[in-house]
Amino acid sequence: MIHSYEHKVQYYETDQMGIVHHSNYIRWFEEARINLMDQMGISYQKMEEMGIISPVLSVEADFLRMVRFGGNVLIRAIVTEYNSIKLAVSYQVIDKSTNMVHCKGVTRHCFLNEKGRPISLKKSYPRLHELFEQEYQKGKQLEEKKQESDNSKNHSEAES
Amino acid sequence: MIHSYEHKVQYYETDQMGIVHHSNYIRWFEEARINLMDQMGISYQKMEEMGIISPVLSVEADFLRMVRFGGNVLIRAIVTEYNSIKLAVSYQVIDKSTNMVHCKGVTRHCFLNEKGRPISLKKSYPRLHELFEQEYQKGKQLEEKKQESDNSKNHSEAES
Amino acid sequence: MIHSYEHKVQYYETDQMGIVHHSNYIRWFEEARINLMDQMGISYQKMEEMGIISPVLSVEADFLRMVRFGGNVLIRAIVTEYNSIKLAVSYQVIDKSTNMVHCKGVTRHCFLNEKGRPISLKKSYPRLHELFEQEYQKGKQLEEKKQESDNSKNHSEAES
Amino acid sequence: MIHSYEHKVQYYETDQMGIVHHSNYIRWFEEARINLMDQMGISYQKMEEMGIISPVLSVEADFLRMVRFGGNVLIRAIVTEYNSIKLAVSYQVIDKSTNMVHCKGVTRHCFLNEKGRPISLKKSYPRLHELFEQEYQKGKQLEEKKQESDNSKNHSEAES
Numbered sequence A, B, C, D: 001m002i003h004s005y006e007h008k009v010q011y012y013e014t015d016q017m018g019i020v021h022h023s024n025y026i027r028w029f030e031e032a033r034i035n036l037m038d039q040m041g042i043s044y045q046k047m048e049e050m051g052i053i054s055p056v057l058s059v060e061a062d063f064l065r066m067v068r069f070g071g072n073v074l075i076r077a078i079v080t081e082y083n084s085i086k087l088a089v090s091y092q093v094i095d096k097s098t099n100m101v102h103c104k105g106v107t108r109h110c111f112l113n114e115k116g117r118p119i120s121l122k123k124s125y126p127r128l129h130e131l132f133e134q135e136y137q138k139g140k141q142l143e144e145k146k147q148e149s150d151n152s153k154n155h156s157e158a159e160s
Helices: A023-040 A044-049 A126-159 B023-040 B044-049 B126-159 C023-040 C044-049 C126-159 D023-040 D044-049 D126-159
Strands: A004-008 A056-063 A072-082 A086-095 A101-110 B004-008 B056-063 B072-082 B086-095 B101-110 C004-008 C056-063 C072-082 C086-095 C101-110 D004-008 D056-063 D072-082 D086-095 D101-110
Touching: A004 A023, A023 A044, A023 A056, A023 A072, A023 A086, A023 A101, A023 A126, A023 D023, A072 A101, A072 A126, B004 B023, B023 B044, B023 B056, B023 B072, B023 B086, B023 B101, B023 B126, B023 C023, B072 B101, B072 B126, C004 C023, C023 C044, C023 C056, C023 C072, C023 C086, C023 C101, C023 C126, C072 C101, C072 C126, D004 D023, D023 D044, D023 D056, D023 D072, D023 D086, D023 D101, D023 D126, D072 D101, D072 D126
Parallel strands: none
Antiparallel strands: A004 A072, A056 A101, A056 D056, A072 A086, A086 A101, B004 B072, B056 B101, B056 C056, B072 B086, B086 B101, C004 C072, C056 C101, C072 C086, C086 C101, D004 D072, D056 D101, D072 D086, D086 D101
């Protein structure tokens, strides 16, 4: 099961092109990432209270189709890289009514202590590490299943 | 002299009505307020470093004319109320090319210490108090001059 | 029944004071207003497609208590003024877990046609007018009930 | 000469981590890109009035160092790819006081007519094409000079 977060597209998110301004997708990624962590049982809020911050090191986004005011989007977030020091989360923004992918993206993160020094979750917070590791393994399985299903689809297409 | 802060209207500030989204004026008020404090010799940054925060208690804004992408606005900020515990700043958003007022507003503030308790600047930070008091007196003089000039204008209009 | 719209407080809505930046409440008012219209059976989107826009003429907000990341707020929106030419909507931002009011506000609007001229909904769009009028009457009844209940509460307090 | 656009870091751009929220860098890229076009003699506003829109196809950003409220950043924007159908602009966000690079990024764009169909500037707007082509050639020369200077620096370092 992929965690899927629903966002209602707001008027204030549009620009004069009549579509959602591209900077807002970056904010939706954050909404979905925080929701993913809630689902994993680690609220970002609690993580900050424990003295861990997880800044964004990089972001990439491909805007495939416009999104307009009045619709609802689902944002799917998957942990696609994790090694206790670095984390990558991948996103798909999907139109709820058509199921089409409108945007794909990825954000990369590290973990810092209160002094701003990088930490290894495995060493400093083994329980947190476990939860991220589990989520990462889930992500890998989903990816493998997807490729198998794509392969078998291509296979049957090749046969026909 | 009224402090006047220039802001270039950004594309991301527009909405699908083709005009600046009204929430952004509230942000421009903040830009102008922080600039006013810079001009007064109290940077908001330093005030926070001294352990004082000055949250917004209320905001009012009248949107008289639309503002569009591509233009420049001047935001005039004046201290219109101040008693060492509370502060009010009034704003005018003016189209730089036409000199017309597009928005009027006011924000009200108090001063809190690091524990979130209200403080009197006069008691706790007399030097800061002096600067706000000076700015407030300047605001009053400006207001009086403006009324005199309005009165004499009305007078001569009445005579003619 | 008051329409009540739920908003999850987002990380990107906070500022370095550690609380929600005040400009975002103005955006939440919009979210709740658009949701209110959805509940009334007039989507703002459809209204724009019909060639009607309804710009914000003014906004007022009182920030009574801070709102922090991680919580959920309910935004109650009520039509408190309406005369087919002008509209006022009043808001309360309520902490979902404590039921305490953190912010109160009001926005005022008119209705414009595609040429930007003010219109009377009663004349030009009688069906829309009816829906706003109904909502306005509902708002008045709620207000009266509230006052009665406040009065009887004060009464019994006075008696005791 | 690289076009360099100055932005004062605003309070409303911070988040509760005490730094500028990463989504705002994407907005700064836009500010710098629009300023670059102003410098080139093509205002984005005029381009839209001519019926051309230039949506963002993708964005990438690497956040190397935090940016804090109170500072000023310079955003350098260079046309790094251009073929009359597609455009890439690269950015560096530089701390004005230290000259250190805090963020690097790139946005990719196409050109659409009013019906949303991709157009070739060379065919449809040869004058616009020329301006983008010139800017692209300038960008290439800058890149070459930079590499020469880096090479000679490495060379002398190797010798010493």
